[in-house]
Amino acid sequence: MFEAILFDCDGVLVDSEPITHGVLRDMLAESGWDMPIAECMRHFIGRTVRSQSALIEARTGQPLTDAWMAAFYARRDAQLRARLQPISGAIEAVRAAHGVTRGRIACASGADRGKLILQLGQTGLAEWFGPHVFSGHELPRSKPYPDVYLAAAASLSVLPARSLVIEDTPTGVAAGKGAGATVWAYCPAAHLADDLRAAGADLLFPSMAELPARWRQVGLGAA
Template sequence: MKFEAILFDCDGVLVDSEPITNGVLRDMLEERGWAMTHAACLRFFVGKAVRDERVTIEARTGLPLTEDWMQLFYERRNRELDARLEIIAGAHAAVAAAHAHTRQRIACASGSDRFKLEMQLVKVGLMDFFADRIFSGHDMPRSKPAPDVYLAAAHHLKAAPAQCLVIEDTAVGVTAGVAAGATVWAYCPLPEQGPALLQAGASRLFAHMAELPPLLAAA
């Protein structure tokens, strides 16, 4: 099957940002009284918008999730990403292959805020592939696991969702892609994460982004 459009998640798929972002979040939540390990923080928040977990955060810290605190989180997160962010191995070639496969009909569709998305894509040299085809869950009525961001990307590319391929790495994101009606392939470098991704609806798992170009060539 030749896909009309290919829609990439960003964090964990194109850039290795999740350990950095969640490290900052864990530290800031501990400062407010909610202590957890880095692994526990990653499991709870991966694929989600921090604001969407307001009720849990306020219950565990006993403090309101204020706009000032969110802005401080963004500032600390962005500073760490700017200093330490790296591209996922093989992602540049994978995006180039998707770009060629669809005759430039690709998009980046993420639950992250737009500033973070654009900053990250510029930093790792992928911005030229996506240009004006970057979609943030913060700009949608609902973020992942709702399908809104993927439906918006498909609509912009004038592609039927059923003819789109979504590349994801979390169960939350896979759920969003499936709900949009797309085919979802899951980047899964850790085998133990595979069952959850398949249960969420991924039709294929692959362990390295270098596998994507030959998979597209055979599609």
């Protein structure tokens, strides 16, 4: 059924969202937009900071400058180096995916490449993906557009329709579906389910540790 498995990174492979959005919340508060971390995550999870520049500038009354972004990246990366952990079951799932697809796996993220390389390297995941790591920052359009998943599938010489995407946000689900892939959504919290289904997720699952068994159910790696 599937010839390749394409993983999102943040929230799927690594538990980076609370760290990244904690830094973002603090910096926005320093700039004049103070809000709880939950509200910050509602506004920004699954989206690039720059894509929300109009909202940021309206709430802070200040331009979103390159210097501000550089400071954000520096503070974010310092916290990721100090605190980042893989999502439970993610390393085992990636290892299994590599086996059942004979190496046809990729990481396709809306994050900047520096963050991707840091996170995959720090959690020991980089070796499984090799050169097949794609950042939406380097493509004409980032998620929710399909460009990053189209690029990932092309790098593996696999049709998007024969690819399985693993996502965790409505934005990412829309990107995978827009590419023509089947999308399974990691959904550890029940209140997220409706939004993921509305975005087009084909299947929801609550634990990354379940993935190898679910692949066997659809015939992946059965031989």
